[in-house]
Amino acid sequence: MNIPENITDFLYWVKERTELFWSINPKTSSNVFVCADWAYGAKWIGLSEAEIDEIEKKYSIKFIFEHREFLRILHTIDRKERFEYTETFEEDSEIIVEESPFFYNWLRDEKEITEIEKWAYDSIYQDIVGVNRVWLKSWGKRPKSEIK
Template identity: 40%
Template structure:
């Protein structure tokens, strides 16, 4: 496999070439041993299509009253969307039958209905949590919650107008457009259930297309389909006698490098206006707001228990 280019636009062309190559020959791609998620089968033969021109991107900024960061403009000009939808499995609660639901791998900015829905999506769930949930949410920055629902609504809608700084990327992932920079963060957003998902678009593309780019080197347990945490895996190996002292020292060195990389990531983080408070609403501690690759080591946030006011 070719080295991953450092230049961002060269990286995007590498993504296009690599993914289309792996999608075109699944029988060969599956030989890497990480064929863990068969839903990717729906992308067999897929290609990146319909890139946008600079004029089209400018028109979209005016139409939707948003400003695309330079890296996302490059993404729209070089990649934009895939001609086949991705899929995820859903279980019918009554029958137990598994079905596939389809959705775009990355959003089509020529689809007005889709973009309108995605732009409103985060705020729909914010309102649901505030007004309909059995455990209503309320941000500290909003002050004491008024007894009047109309006053509550006015406060929430005022916040929403200021918090419209999210650009839909794919699924429920959004790029933060403020401040506009070359390394805008990407959040995964279900209203109050929101995490920092990727530090920048380059990292996000790798996160989302890890297998499709041939970068998934994790080993998966047969019973769960999930890779065990590195420390636990090494401990089990050591107890079984499957790991030598030399390998253990090497593992410790790798863990140290990993911790150093996390520190670098924390230093690369910059404050996300309005949404940082939402990210921290259910979580405590830096690791719980996504400064690790999603699902890596399977660390879970420590929930802050919200008492039922009733």
């Protein structure tokens, strides 16, 4: 098995192999290692260059080349991961089903993406102004004010 060194070829290599793995029915396969039922038949959904440009504008971010390639080829999959659980251990307890993005969909998961961006910002901010007082020399001179 030769793993491609070129990033674009590597991402297509990942796409081909994961989609092949997801194409095998876990209920009828004799393989020891199979995909979860919810992932059976999943396909990757890539983004166009224009969609990536719009996402950068919308979220005021800039993706490096490798991340743009990832989004173009392996942005997200065409379904969400399913979780089933019960709130209690009672035998007749209702089964609760929840879905969560396997990979965030930049075109549809605005709430989740905004929440994770806020969490990342708040975490870094607290490291800078909180008890840790983190400030790297590579960031330049530390500002006198700590305005959020």
